[in-house]
Amino acid sequence: MATWLITGAGRGIGLELARQLRGRGDDVIGTVRDADKAGALRELGARVELVDVADPSAIDALGERMRGQAIDVLVNNAGIGRFGGAVKDLTSEELHRYMAVNAIGPILVVRALLPCLRAGERRTIASITSLMGSIADNGSGGAYGYRASKAALNMLNASLALELRGEGFTCLVLNPGWVKTDMGGARAPTPVDVSVRGLLAVIDGASPEVTGRFFDHDGKSLPW
Numbered sequence: 001m002a003t004w005l006i007t008g009a010g011r012g013i014g015l016e017l018a019r020q021l022r023g024r025g026d027d028v029i030g031t032v033r034d035a036d037k038a039g040a041l042r043e044l045g046a047r048v049e050l051v052d053v054a055d056p057s058a059i060d061a062l063g064e065r066m067r068g069q070a071i072d073v074l075v076n077n078a079g080i081g082r083f084g085g086a087v088k089d090l091t092s093e094e095l096h097r098y099m100a101v102n103a104i105g106p107i108l109v110v111r112a113l114l115p116c117l118r119a120g121e122r123r124t125i126a127s128i129t130s131l132m133g134s135i136a137d138n139g140s141g142g143a144y145g146y147r148a149s150k151a152a153l154n155m156l157n158a159s160l161a162l163e164l165r166g167e168g169f170t171c172l173v174l175n176p177g178w179v180k181t182d183m184g185g186a187r188a189p190t191p192v193d194v195s196v197r198g199l200l201a202v203i204d205g206a207s208p209e210v211t212g213r214f215f216d217h218d219g220k221s222l223p224w
């Protein structure tokens with residue numbers, strides 16, 4: 001039995017992660033932004049913590065509340081996405097928002113929870129990125145803020161993996177596929193339970209030898 005902390009666990013991939021982990025008896029601490037949206041998470045028997053990952057002081061407060069407690073696996077899942085768009089339509093505010101939620105938030109969550117992760121047995125950090133953050137795979141362009149923020153998340157993870165390698169950490173970035181959630185939309189080919197089963201198999205099967213790598217939910221290695 002392990003203790004997992006999952007950000008953005010009130011719906012979508014985060015909630016399904018909580019559901020499958022609780023189903024196998026693991027402890028889950030799920031974060032939401034709005035306590036009113038934590039009903040499904042509470043029904044699973046998960047502990048609920050409030051945090052907006054775009055708010056550094058809220059992340060620090062989460063770190064304070066977690067002080068002295070061990071976390072085995074952190075899943076940086078919370079994210080925002082909207083696709084399409086041409087360069088003429090970009091705004092500074094939108095670009096900053098993507099960076100704040102999808103890239104800066106996750107690394108600040110790691111910073112805040114590092115003592116808890118050091119106290120855990122698995123020392124694993126899995127950040128949910130996207131194939132859209134792959135420069136090598138970018139064949140259609142657009143989605144500037146989303147693509148750039150996920151590429152930044154990938155690079156933050158690469159440095160994190162190197163820094164924590166000596167302590168036996170496994171730091172991964174994982175693509176969940178195109179998943180039927182609010183973000184993925186109804187046309188997405190991958191049901192959320194299938195994506196999450198794959199993600200959990202990759203996380204459970206990972207060891208420090210693969211720290212810093214970028215994997216698909218089926219375990220395939222992805223191009224940067």
Ligand SMILES: NC(=O)c1ccc[n+]([C@@H]2O[C@H](COP(=O)([O-])OP(=O)(O)OC[C@H]3O[C@@H](n4cnc5c(N)ncnc54)[C@H](OP(=O)(O)O)[C@@H]3O)[C@@H](O)[C@H]2O)c1
Binds near residue numbers: 010013080
């Ligand atoms: N679905 C896909 O096809 C797909 C593909 C590639 C990657 N991903 C990645 O997978 C992750 C989960 O996506 P999803 O499909 O489950 O999306 P989703 O259904 O839109 O859920 C997004 C989750 O992130 C939370 N969130 C958003 N902004 C936040 C903030 N500022 N602070 C804290 N939580 C915040 C949301 O909470 P609220 O309910 O409070 O808004 C929600 O729980 C994301 O990182 C996404 O980029 C998804």
